[in-house]
Every structure is written in structure tokens, then in C-alpha cells.
Amino acid sequence: MNKDILHENRVHGNITFPMGVYQVIEDESHTLFDYHWHEETEFLYMQEGTAVFWLGTIKHELQAGDALFIPSGTIHAGFVADLSTPCLVYAIVFDLNLLSGRTYDVIQSKYIDPLLEQTLFLPSLLKPHTFWENSLIAELVSIVEFFEKKPVAYELLIKAKLYNLFAGFIANLQEIPQDQPITTNIYKIERLKKVLQFIDESYPLRIQIKDVASVIAMSEGHFCRFFKAMVRKTPMDYINTVRINQAAKLLSHSDKKVIDIAMEVGFENPSYFIKLFKWHKKCTPSDYRKLEKQKNLPAL
């Protein structure tokens, strides 16, 4: 499976400290990130703007100052909601086993395992309306700062903040109105996962809608409706976005010819590739490569 598209096996941090903090940047179609999932647990912190995030089929609208908890394995996507204001989102992605100890203790059995096995459900949306929610959001902000500034022993500080976060979450569970269970539409989500995985593995090849629809035994017409309802993009639009993003990476990190890159990511027609690339990235592939090379030049 391709690591970059679905993030399935993407390494966040490293094996000794498996966590990463990322600033999420919207693309030209105002998408923060397309539908994907990963084994790691994730928190999103909305610093500026307004965005809509989908966890499975459940929609959450986040304003500046809000946060979102995304359990391991949850399929999710994010889109800018208010195009008039810039959107700044931080994603804190970590392996829950970061909080495990060397020995199997009460922390593991009572908290970490239930979170990993998803028998302990935490609410997804945090809004700074109550003291405890404010405290949890403040912990997230601290984690972002520690990760960016990397003070002495920042790993310890971040780990301590994560423990604080989950302790605060669990301590206030009684007061939390429970979200609709993520498993409500688990059947649809599992089918969508199969489709996304198929696309992820097949995008360099010629893909026809009937092939993708057959993965989940659906008619072509109904599959298009199903896909659009779940992902808010048509299947071909999604496949082309994946291809263009891969092409952009190849343009930045290789010296291959534009036509070769187009073929490599699944476009059979170079002129159509250039047309789509221009629509997505607002510049031609060769201009994109020049711009990326300029960005990567060491500052004088």
C-alpha cells in the first residue's frame, strides 16, 4: 500500500518517539485532507478559521479554539468551511503505545488497551465552553509548542501532557454528552476503506469505475452516488487528486520528464495531465518543479 496517500503505514516521529505534529494546509479545492485513516490516534487543534471534519459519516464543525479527537483506525477527512478566513489547523498524531509502560500495569489494562480496542469511547469534539474542556485544549496547545520549540526533555513534557489529556477526558466522561457511536455506519465505512485501498494500490494503472464498484459489489451508478455521499468528491475526481498529488511529489523529488511522471501516476494522455495539473496546482508541471527547486535552495 502506498504510504503517503492513506497514511496507513506512514511513520509519525520515529520508532523511539512515535508522534508528530503537523500544520495542515488547505489545497486549491479547500480540502485540508481527503478521506484517510491510520493506526495512530490523532488530535486536531483549530487555531484559526472554520472547518468541517468528517469522522466516518459523522460531521463536526470546528471554530478557532476547538479541538477534535480521532481514535485509531477512524476514517476521517477535513474541509475548509469559511473560505473568507484563513484556516490554520494542527494535527497531533501519535501511537497510543507511546503511553504504554515496560510492564503490563493498571494504566495499560484500564485505559490504554480499552482505547486501542475502542471499548472505551471518548467524545470527539472539544469546545472551550467548560473549564475542563479549556484545560484539555490548553494541553494540546502546549504539545504543539513543545514539539515546535523542542525544549530540553520535550519528549517527557509531551508524554506528560498526553497523560494529562486522557486523564482529563476520562475524569469528565460522566459530564460528556456521548456522540453518536462511530460504529453507527461501520458497514459503509468498511466498504469505503476497501475502495480507498483499491484506489491507493491501483492509481498508477488504468482504473474504470466498474472495476472500483466491483470491489464492493455495487452497480456503477449506485457506486458513484455512494462514493460522492461519503467522500464529497466523485470517484474520478478523487483518483485524479491522488494522481496529481503523487505527480507533484515526483516533480519535486526527481528529475524525471513530465511525460514520464504523467504515465507513472496513471495518466495516459499528457495533455490531459497538464490540464488537470494546472487546475489543481494553478501552474504547469514544469513551473511547479521550478518553484519547488527554488524553495529548496539554501538561503544565502
Next chain:
DNA sequence: TATGGCGGCAGCTATCAATA
């Protein structure tokens, strides 16, 4: 009876290959 999931069909749009 209402609802949701699904397939089939028709008409429109997007995509792509061939050609000049």
C-alpha cells in the same frame, strides 16, 4: 406504511485518442 439500499435508464458532461 415509511425508510433505506439498490439497480436501471436517460441525458448531460468529462475524458481521451486520433487527426490535422
Next chain:
DNA sequence: TATTGATAGCTGCCGCCATA
């Protein structure tokens, strides 16, 4: 590089079926 025609894809609508 632009144009054109063929093919594939998308979507609205309708009807069928299973289930509550």
C-alpha cells in the same frame, strides 16, 4: 497545439425489495 468524435463517467429520476 487545437479540434473532433467516441467512450466513459456522473446524476436525477423511478421503481423494486427488504426491514422495522
